[in-house]
Structures are given as structure tokens and as C-alpha cells.
Amino acid sequence: MRALTWHGTRDVRVDTVPDPVLSAADxxxxxxxxxxxxGSDLHLYRGKLPAxxxxxxxxxxxxxxxxxVGRAVRDLRPGDRVVVPFVIACGSCFFCQRQLTxxxxxxxxxxxxxxxxxxxxxxxxxxxxxxxxxxxxxxxxEFLRVPCANVGPLKVEEGLEDERVLFLSDxxxxxxxxxxxxGVGPETSVAIFxxxxxxxxxxxxxxxxxxxPLFVVDxxxxxxxxxxxxxxxxxxxxxxVDPAEVIIERTGFRGADAVIDAVGLEAKGSAxxxxxxxxxxxxxxxxxxxxxxxxxxxxxxxxxxxxxxxFIHGFTFGxxxxxxxxxxxxxxxxxxxxxxxxxxxxxxxxxxxAIITHRLPLARAAxxxxxxxxxxxxxxxxxxxx
Numbered sequence: 001m002r003a004l005t006w007h008g009t010r011d012v013r014v015d016t017v018p019d020p021v022l023s024a025a026d027x028x029x030x031x032x033x034x035x036x037x038x039g040s041d042l043h044l045y046r047g048k049l050p051a052x053x054x055x056x057x058x059x060x061x062x063x064x065x066x067x068x069v070g071r072a073v074r075d076l077r078p079g080d081r082v083v084v085p086f087v088i089a090c091g092s093c094f095f096c097q098r099q100l101t102x103x104x105x106x107x108x109x110x111x112x113x114x115x116x117x118x119x120x121x122x123x124x125x126x127x128x129x130x131x132x133x134x135x136x137x138x139x140x141x142e143f144l145r146v147p148c149a150n151v152g153p154l155k156v157e158e159g160l161e162d163e164r165v166l167f168l169s170d171x172x173x174x175x176x177x178x179x180x181x182x183g184v185g186p187e188t189s190v191a192i193f194x195x196x197x198x199x200x201x202x203x204x205x206x207x208x209x210x211x212x213p214l215f216v217v218d219x220x221x222x223x224x225x226x227x228x229x230x231x232x233x234x235x236x237x238x239x240x241v242d243p244a245e246v247i248i249e250r251t252g253f254r255g256a257d258a259v260i261d262a263v264g265l266e267a268k269g270s271a272x273x274x275x276x277x278x279x280x281x282x283x284x285x286x287x288x289x290x291x292x293x294x295x296x297x298x299x300x301x302x303x304x305x306x307x308x309x310x311f312i313h314g315f316t317f318g319x320x321x322x323x324x325x326x327x328x329x330x331x332x333x334x335x336x337x338x339x340x341x342x343x344x345x346x347x348x349x350x351x352x353x354a355i356i357t358h359r360l361p362l363a364r365a366a367x368x369x370x371x372x373x374x375x376x377x378x379x380x381x382x383x384x385x386x
Contacts, residue, residue, distance in 0.1 A: 368382040
């Protein structure tokens with residue numbers, strides 16, 4: 001089959017690789033009909049995360065049709081359309097029983113996984129996201145083996161176009177969990193840092209839940225313009241003003257009830273942070289975290305769906321303590337969120353496909369990465385078709 005493979009920093013290629021095969025009784029094989037490039041894929045593309053091997057297949061946002069099922073698969077049959085969550089969960093371990101599926105303690109234990117320094121795995125296996133998370137081949141490919149198929153894949157009806165449901169695989173539940181973790185409800189003041197795909201999904205979900213006012217912070221004018229037009233957000237360009245000052249001023253000089261960091265470790269930080277990151281002495285910049293803490297009111301909540309790794313310099317924990325902030329973060333527990341989100345999409349309350357700007361064949365995936373990485377052509381989201 002043809003698949004997008006990693007060969008080094010900013011070097012991805014569509015190669016011919018062996019077809020996947022069933023390897024466990026509860027596996028399925030899916031013929032991919034749509035896949036997408038995620039903002040967190042760019043961390044891999046830019047060489048910001050460890051434990052990638054040359055030839056690894058990337059991609060964790062995908063959907064398609066079932067073409068083969070293992071003998072223990074109960075509810076899926078060849079021909080069924082499914083969205084594949086990016087988290088692989090067993091459904092029966094200590095954490096899965098508590099619906100904390102991204103913390104599954106059984107799926108990231110195979111020979112492809114990689115232990116951290118203390119011999120502890122970071123949580124569930126993820127599709128196409130380094131050997132730290134299991135080394136499982138990803139979905140930017142013509143076919144995908146899906147383990148634990150009695151737990152993961154979400155069956156969708158024929159009447160829902162791929163683009164309406166594709167983002168149930170990751171960015172929509174990630175944005176939704178971020179606003180739920182932040183305690184967003186009617187008239188909650190919300191500040192979202194980062195207007196990439198997850199930030200925009202968080203904005204859509206926050207508006208659906210009644211957030212008001214809604215601030216979106218970014219430094220790409222076209223992203224801010226979209227957030228304002230699509231979700232009625234107050235746009236803040238962080239290269240032109242101090243976002244915290246603007247947010248505090250417009251919330252009765254208190255700060256936002258809920259702040260969401262949808263940026264993560266690649267926020268532009270100080271010169272010292274840049275040097276330390278380049279020397280691999282820390283895992284990235286704490287600039288976004290500092291800005292979020294500054295923008296939150298006392299007793300507020302900081303929700304972090306942005307990806308972080310390792311040590312973070314300049315994390316102003318004392319300020320968070322002084323404000324009495326609640327911090328919630330982590331990989332998305334996708335599975336428990338999907339039924340409600342599918343209903344919201346089906347009934348038109350959420351239209352995640354609105355953020356798509358680029359549609360390319362899988363053969364042009366490397367071009368899609370370049371466009372998304374450089375923010376060329378006002379790119380918000382790239383969908384690939386095998």
C-alpha cells in the first residue's frame with residue numbers, strides 16, 4: 001500500500017510499504033477513505049518529539065470502511081463505515097473502567113513501545129505517534145490495522161459525509177474535552193490561546209455551551225479573522241498587545257473564568273528557552289502557559305490540550321498557586337465523548353468541517369505538510385484522500 005512515512009525533520013514521503021494484516025482476534029482492517037494532518041503531527045514533522053524511527057507511518061486522524069474483521073470482533077462487519085479514535089484503549093483495565101481511556105495501561109506494552117527514564121509508559125498507545133506511544137502505524141495510508149476494535153471504532157451511518165465526522169477521531173473531542181475540563185457553561189468567560197485546529201474546535205464547543213465573552217489569541221491574522229467570523233470571538237493578536245492585559249480589562253479587571261492552552265510546547269519563548277530546547281535540556285517553551293496563567297482570574301481554571309513533553313522552563317507555578325487556579329490537562333479520553341459529539345454533528349450544532357481549507361490526494365501528503373507547517377495559503381486544516 002501507499003503510506004506517508006517519516007524520514008527525518010521536515011522529511012516525510014509517500015512510500016510503498018507492506019499491507020497491514022490482522023494480528024489479534026479483536027483487530028479490524030480499515031480501508032481509509034479520509035485522513036487529516038493534525039497540529040500535533042507538526043511536532044513530529046519539526047523533530048520536536050523523540051522516538052521516531054525512519055519509515056514510521058504517521059497520522060492519527062482517519063476514518064474509512066471495514067474490509068476485514070478478527071474472529072473476536074462483535075459488532076463490526078466488512079462494509080461498515082467507522083471513525084477511528086486516535087487513542088487505542090482496551091476497555092477493561094483500571095483506567096478504561098473509569099473512562100480514562102487515554103491512560104489505558106495495556107495497549108502500550110508491546111515490543112514497539114518505549115519506556116521513559118523511570119521505566120513507566122506514558123499511557124495508551126496512539127496511532128502514528130512515536131514509539132513512546134507504542135510505535136503503532138498510523139492512518140495517513142491506504143489501509144490501517146485497528147487493534148481493540150470492540151472498544152475503539154465509532155460506527156457512522158451512510159448519510160453523514162466523511163468530512164462532517166472525520167474530526168471525531170481527534171481534534172473535535174480534544175477541543176470538547178478542553179472546554180469541559182475548563183468548566184465552560186452559559187456566560188462563562190473563555191480565553192483560548194491558539195487558533196489552530198484544536199483551538200478552533202474548542203471555540204466552536206465553547207460557543208455551543210454558551211460561553212460569553214469568548215477571546216481567541218493567535219498571531220496569524222487569517223486564523224483570528226476566521227475565529228471572529230465563525231464563532232463570534234474577540235480576536236487578540238499577541239504580537240501586537242499583551243493578551244492578558246486585554247482579557248483582564250474586558251472581564252471587569254478580573255481575568256477569564258476559563259483559559260485554554262491550545263498551543264503547547266512550541267510557543268515562541270525567550271532566547272534562553274530556545275537554546276535549552278535546541279540542546280534538548282528541556283521539552284519546549286513555557287510561554288503559552290505563562291500567558292494563560294496571567295489571563296486567568298483568581299479561582300479560575302486552566303485547561304491544557306496542547307502537547308507538552310519533558311521539562312518546561314519558566315512555568316510560573318507560584319502565580320497559579322497565588323490565583324488558586326485549577327489545572328486540568330492531558331491526552332483526550334476520546335471514547336466517552338463520541339456519542340454526544342456525534343449527536344451534535346448529526347443535528348447541526350457543531351460543523352467541524354468548516355475549518356477545512358485544503359483537500360489533497362494522499363500522494364501529495366508531503367506538500368500538505370509543507371503548506372500546513374508554513375501556514376501557506378491561509379491553511380487551517382488539510383484533509384487527505386487515499
